[in-house]
Amino acid sequence: MIANYGYADGGGEFYITIDTGACASCDARPCIKACPAALLVEEEDPYGDVAIAVEEPKRKKLRYECTPCKAGGKAKTIPCVDACPFGAISHSW
Numbered sequence: 661m662i663a664n665y666g667y668a669d670g671g672g673e674f675y676i677t678i679d680t681g682a683c684a685s686c687d688a689r690p691c692i693k694a695c696p697a698a699l700l701v702e703e704e705d706p707y708g709d710v711a712i713a714v715e716e717p718k719r720k721k722l723r724y725e726c727t728p729c730k731a732g733g734k735a736k737t738i739p740c741v742d743a744c745p746f747g748a749i750s751h752s753w
């Protein structure tokens with residue numbers, strides 16, 4: 661399942677997209693460990709599979725929550741994206 665977390669406002673589009681099907685093969689969950697803001701959590705999806713999601717209260721504040729990785733504009737490297745061995749995480753900004 662492709663899950664999108666985030667929002668669009670006057671400042672742009674701020675979405676994190678996760679291909680949750682990859683998470684079934686990834687017991688180590690390196691994305692959770694890589695995130696300095698503790699945004700990524702395990703969550704059961706509508707199909708009953710446990711996969712990675714953005715923590716619910718933080719989904720509408722991603723532009724600010726991701727500041728530790730993106731302060732000063734578009735980051736060259738993004739820890740959660742780099743940590744995922746399956747390329748399952750992408751960002752819209």
Ligand code: SF4
Nearest residue numbers: 682683686689691744
């Ligand atoms: S690192 Fe990638 S595949 Fe592994 S749990 Fe995180 S999002 Fe899923």
Ligand code: SF4
Nearest residue numbers: 695697726729739740
């Ligand atoms: S960009 Fe940084 S703060 Fe945002 S989810 Fe990824 S690792 Fe966490």
